[in-house]
Amino acid sequence: MRLTSFTDYTLRVLIYLGAQRGEGRLATIGDIAAAYGISENHLMKVVHHLALRGYIETTRGKGGGMRLARPPREISLGGVIRDAEEDFALVECFQEGKPACSIRGPCALRKVLSQAMDAFLGVLDAQTLENLLRPESELLKIFGQRIELRRK
Amino acid sequence: MRLTSFTDYTLRVLIYLGAQRGEGRLATIGDIAAAYGISENHLMKVVHHLALRGYIETTRGKGGGMRLARPPREISLGGVIRDAEEDFALVECFQEGKPACSIRGPCALRKVLSQAMDAFLGVLDAQTLENLLRPESELLKIFGQRIELRRK
Numbered sequence: 328m329r330l331t332s333f334t335d336y337t338l339r340v341l342i343y344l345g346a347q348r349g350e351g352r353l354a355t356i357g358d359i360a361a362a363y364g365i366s367e368n369h370l371m372k373v374v375h376h377l378a379l380r381g382y383i384e385t386t387r388g389k390g391g392g393m394r395l396a397r398p399p400r401e402i403s404l405g406g407v408i409r410d411a412e413e414d415f416a417l418v419e420c421f422q423e424g425k426p427a428c429s430i431r432g433p434c435a436l437r438k439v440l441s442q443a444m445d446a447f448l449g450v451l452d453a454q455t456l457e458n459l460l461r462p463e464s465e466l467l468k469i470f471g472q473r474i475e476l477r478r479k
Numbered sequence: 480m481r482l483t484s485f486t487d488y489t490l491r492v493l494i495y496l497g498a499q500r501g502e503g504r505l506a507t508i509g510d511i512a513a514a515y516g517i518s519e520n521h522l523m524k525v526v527h528h529l530a531l532r533g534y535i536e537t538t539r540g541k542g543g544g545m546r547l548a549r550p551p552r553e554i555s556l557g558g559v560i561r562d563a564e565e566d567f568a569l570v571e572c573f574q575e576g577k578p579a580c581s582i583r584g585p586c587a588l589r590k591v592l593s594q595a596m597d598a599f600l601g602v603l604d605a606q607t608l609e610n611l612l613r614p615e616s617e618l619l620k621i622f623g624q625r626i627e628l629r630r631k
Contacts, residue, residue, distance in 0.1 A: 328567050328596075330480055335570040338588060339580075363581050404591065415480050418487040428491075429515050429625055433617040435610060436490060439556065443602040444480075450595040458587060465585040473581055 334411040336373045338459075339363055341407065344383060345399040345456050346466040353392025361477035362470040380410050399460055405452030415444050486563040488525045490611075491515055493559065496535060497551040497608050498618040505544025513629040514622040532562050551612055557604030567596050 343359050356374060360367045374393060377383045382402060385393040395402070416422040417440045420431055428434065460466065495511050508526060512519045526545060529535045534554060537545040547554070568574040569592045572583055580586065612618065 328480065328482055328564055328569065330569045332571065338570070342582070342586070342588070364578070412480055417480065417482045418490070419484065426516070430494070430618055430621050433614055433621070434494070435613065436494070439603065439606050439610065443599045446602045447595045447599040450598045451591065454591050458591065461587065462585055466582055469582050469585070 330408065331412060332369070333373060333376075333413075334408055336365065336369055337377060337407060337411040338404075339365075340370065340373055340377060341382065341395070341399075341402065341456050342459050342466070343470060344393065344395045345402075345460045346463050346470065348395055348399070350467075353386060353390070353394055355392045357477075358392075358470075358474050361474045364473070376411065382407070395456075399456035402456040403452055404454045404456065404459075405448045405450075407456075408451055409448065415448075417444060482560065483564060484521070485525060485528075485565075486560055488517065488521055489529060489559060489563040490556075491517075492522065492525055492529060493534065493547070493554065493608050494611050494618070495622060496545065496547045497554075497612045498615050498622065500547055500551070502619075505538060505542070505546055507544045509629075510544075510622075510626050513626045516625070528563065534559070551608035554608040555604055556606045556608065556611075557600045559608075560603055561600065567600075569596060 340359055343362055344354055347354060356367050356370045359365075360370055374383070374385070378385050378393070381396055383393045384396045385391070414422070418436070419425050420428045420434070420437055421440075431437075492511055495514055496506055499506060508519050508522045511517075512522055526535070526537065530537050530545070533548055535545045536548045537543070566574070570588070571577050572580045572586070572589055573592075583589075
């Protein structure tokens with residue numbers, strides 16, 4: 328069972344922006360790519376998605392970049408993951424457009440799996456981005472070192 | 480977020496064998512494939528896995544087939560899903576053999592996601608195959624009709 332790497336990167340971008348929100352300058356995709364050692368290409372779509380969903384604000388041009396649009400304590404992890412995942416179709420019968428399973432009518436599995444998924448998302452709904460930003464100084468130190476390395 | 484189709488089919492095979500355990504004859508892969516309209520090839524690996532893990536007993540030869548090795552109430556859905564899923568590596572840092580994420584040390588995301596996964600599996604640990612076999616008569620009716628169709 329896995330989340331998509333899109334969701335993974337979404338969370339990483341938010342952690343980066345959350346940690347450096349007091350730093351006084353906007354973050355660039357290049358910064359985040361260097362901070363995590365991941366490709367800028369992958370991050371473009373993630374950043375676009377986060378801006379569309381109102382999690383971040385972006386500014387174009389020289390000195391442009393992005394920052395969180397809301398305080399970290401107002402960003403629910405359950406919400407972020409619901410927005411980023413394509414679906415929660417745990418098994419085939421949750422997927423639209425698939426031929427219906429022969430026992431779809433009487434089968435109790437859908438209900439049980441839905442309850443399990445609700446429990447999963449319930450834990451994440453009770454957590455915000457703020458809970459991921461401690462110890463913030465350590466995160467900032469790592470990000471700073473990695474961005475410094477890229478500049479050299 | 481999805482389970483693998485291997486896990487999906489594992490659950491379907493167990494539901495089939497659970498529903499028809501009072502029918503007095505062993506089930507074949509052909510029966511199960513017909514009952515759900517899925518390929519026998521996919522089911523071979525699933526049946527092999529279920530036999531290895533002690534969920535089912537198989538007999539070769541004429542009149543051979545398979546049946547549950549334990550009563551449905553002793554088959555935990557959490558156990559079945561843990562055994563069938565390749566991993567629960569929700570994001571990259573749970574996967575072995577991946578380069579470590581730069582913030583792996585201080586990052587709190589792993590802990591939060593582990594708690595969410597525990598809640599997910601906890602719901603399934605509290606349920607057994609028996610809970611998926613009601614109404615049994617309806618399941619048997621559907622399976623019977625589909626196998627009959629194949630014979631014609």
